[in-house]
Amino acid sequence: MITAVLIGLVVLGGSAGDVCITKGMKQIGEISTLNLRVLLRTFGRAIANKYVLIGLFFMAVSYFSFLGALRLADLSLVLPATSISFVITTIAARLFLKETISAIRWAGIVLVCIGVALISLPSQP
Amino acid sequence: MKTAVVLITAIVAQALGDVCLTKGMKAIVALEAADAGSVAAVWHIALQAIQSPMVWIGTLLLIVFFVLFSAALSWADLSFVLPATAFGYVLNVAAGNYFLGESVSSRRWVGAAIITLGVLFVSRSGQSTVDRPGEQLPAPGVLE
Numbered sequence: 523m524i525t526a527v528l529i530g531l532v533v534l535g536g537s538a539g540d541v542c543i544t545k546g547m548k549q550i551g552e553i554s555t556l557n558l559r560v561l562l563r564t565f566g567r568a569i570a571n572k573y574v575l576i577g578l579f580f581m582a583v584s585y586f587s588f589l590g591a592l593r594l595a596d597l598s599l600v601l602p603a604t605s606i607s608f609v610i611t612t613i614a615a616r617l618f619l620k621e622t623i624s625a626i627r628w629a630g631i632v633l634v635c636i637g638v639a640l641i642s643l644p645s646q647p
Numbered sequence: 648m649k650t651a652v653v654l655i656t657a658i659v660a661q662a663l664g665d666v667c668l669t670k671g672m673k674a675i676v677a678l679e680a681a682d683a684g685s686v687a688a689v690w691h692i693a694l695q696a697i698q699s700p701m702v703w704i705g706t707l708l709l710i711v712f713f714v715l716f717s718a719a720l721s722w723a724d725l726s727f728v729l730p731a732t733a734f735g736y737v738l739n740v741a742a743g744n745y746f747l748g749e750s751v752s753s754r755r756w757v758g759a760a761i762i763t764l765g766v767l768f769v770s771r772s773g774q775s776t777v778d779r780p781g782e783q784l785p786a787p788g789v790l791e
Binding site for chain 1: 649714717718720721722724725726727729730733736740754755757758759760761762763764765766767768769770771772773776777
């Protein structure tokens with residue numbers, strides 16, 4: 523039960539983190555320079571952005587839940603279970619970032635999810 | 648084009664970072680198995696980890712990955728960038744096999760092939776679907 527809660531936190535924390543960082547980076551605006559001074563200034567603005575900071579916090583929650591889950595369950599359970607985060611993050615991107623997910627993009631994301639689960643399942647069943 | 652360069656660099660940095668971290672962490676001498684998980688054992692491992700150049704290089708490469716990933720999110724969709732970086736799993740399987748001599752089961756190669764197909768699909772879907780009002784379109788051919 524605690525394992526399930528922790529895996530849920532890994533997935534939801536990761537998705538929330540990705541969504542917040544995307545929101546923050548979209549506020550920063552498209553990076554389209556190779557000028558080092560401008561890049562450094564953009565970096566400074568990014569790490570001071572409210573959404574980027576909240577996103578980093580969520581990622582830390584996700585990471586420590588992952589470590590916690592690994593203490594209770596095998597990596598071979600935890601890793602495939604977190605592959606669902608590709609689908610959850612996509613739903614969150616649609617809801618909160620108003621991204622349009624075309625049929626071909628959905629198909630690709632579901633394939634990625636299946637592939638990641640296959641790769642991370644234990645080698646010796 | 649910009650997106651492709653940034654994401655491919657990010658993915659390669661991530662795969663190399665994971666290889667370096669694995670090499671570094673595997674070189675660490677653990678205490679007795681019976682002590683695994685004790686504060687002393689964790690401390691012992693952490694002390695060795697922060698002295699390992701491989702662990703430092705690996706961590707640095709993962710930071711490079713994260714910065715490039717975030718940079719791509721400043722112009723491309725999350726639902727594009729995230730599945731695109733899943734190609735890193737494929738590189739990880741290949742790199743684990745090549746650099747670390749890990750054996751790779753046929754099921755994992757199938758998984759890698761399915762991810763590759765999925766990333767190809769996603770890459771056909773256009774990188775940005777969100778209107779950014781007030782932003783000027785770049786002149787054609789300048790950056791894309």
